[in-house]
Amino acid sequence: MIAIIASFTVPEDKAEAFEAIAGELVAATNANEPGVKLYTLARDKKDPTQYRMMELYEDQAAVDTHMASDWFKAAGPKLGGVLDGRPKIEQFTVVA
Amino acid sequence: MIAIIASFTVPEDKAEAFEAIAGELVAATNANEPGVKLYTLARDKKDPTQYRMMELYEDQAAVDTHMASDWFKAAGPKLGGVLDGRPKIEQFTVVA
Numbered sequence: 647m648i649a650i651i652a653s654f655t656v657p658e659d660k661a662e663a664f665e666a667i668a669g670e671l672v673a674a675t676n677a678n679e680p681g682v683k684l685y686t687l688a689r690d691k692k693d694p695t696q697y698r699m700m701e702l703y704e705d706q707a708a709v710d711t712h713m714a715s716d717w718f719k720a721a722g723p724k725l726g727g728v729l730d731g732r733p734k735i736e737q738f739t740v741v742a
Numbered sequence: 743m744i745a746i747i748a749s750f751t752v753p754e755d756k757a758e759a760f761e762a763i764a765g766e767l768v769a770a771t772n773a774n775e776p777g778v779k780l781y782t783l784a785r786d787k788k789d790p791t792q793y794r795m796m797e798l799y800e801d802q803a804a805v806d807t808h809m810a811s812d813w814f815k816a817a818g819p820k821l822g823g824v825l826d827g828r829p830k831i832e833q834f835t836v837v838a
Binding site: 740742 | 796
């Protein structure tokens with residue numbers, strides 16, 4: 647299984663817009679992608695400008711399917727308008 | 743729901759020992775704590791010294807129960823012997 651943690655820095659005045667866009671992506675992903683075992687957005691308790699998308703995929707094919715999805719492609723440009731800098735994407739292999 | 747991401751730096755010669763200790767903690771947590779919705783260990787694909795424990799809890803009570811568990815308390819000192827520095831613990835509120 648593959649884990650991805652995407653880290654976003656969002657100015658506080660853009661938080662609502664960001665959560666709406668990212669929320670749509672979460673809903674569409676969870677509704678349409680059986681290969682995705684987890685796709686959830688969380689906000690840092692100490693630093694409200696920090697968000698993480700926690701993602702788990704059955705395999706690389708599930709990751710590829712996600713990245714090719716209409717909802718993922720649609721979210722990119724919209725997210726670009728509310729972020730402070732590019733997201734940091736870290737990819738992991740689940741070991742336990 | 744509450745998310746926690748714990749980040750560990752593990753020298754490569756300690757990886758096997760770390761995965762054994764952390765693996766036991768993952769197994770005991772998943773077997774005994776219904777309030778824990780996710781508890782999984784993953785290793786960075788690019789930097790093999792980096793591990794993340796991705797954790798999801800129903801609520802703060804589930805977090806407290808976990809931290810008070812025998813298996814969590816037992817793992818702490820053992821992990822201390824195989825880590826490079828202290829783990830970084832980040833706590834989040836799930837928003838989507």
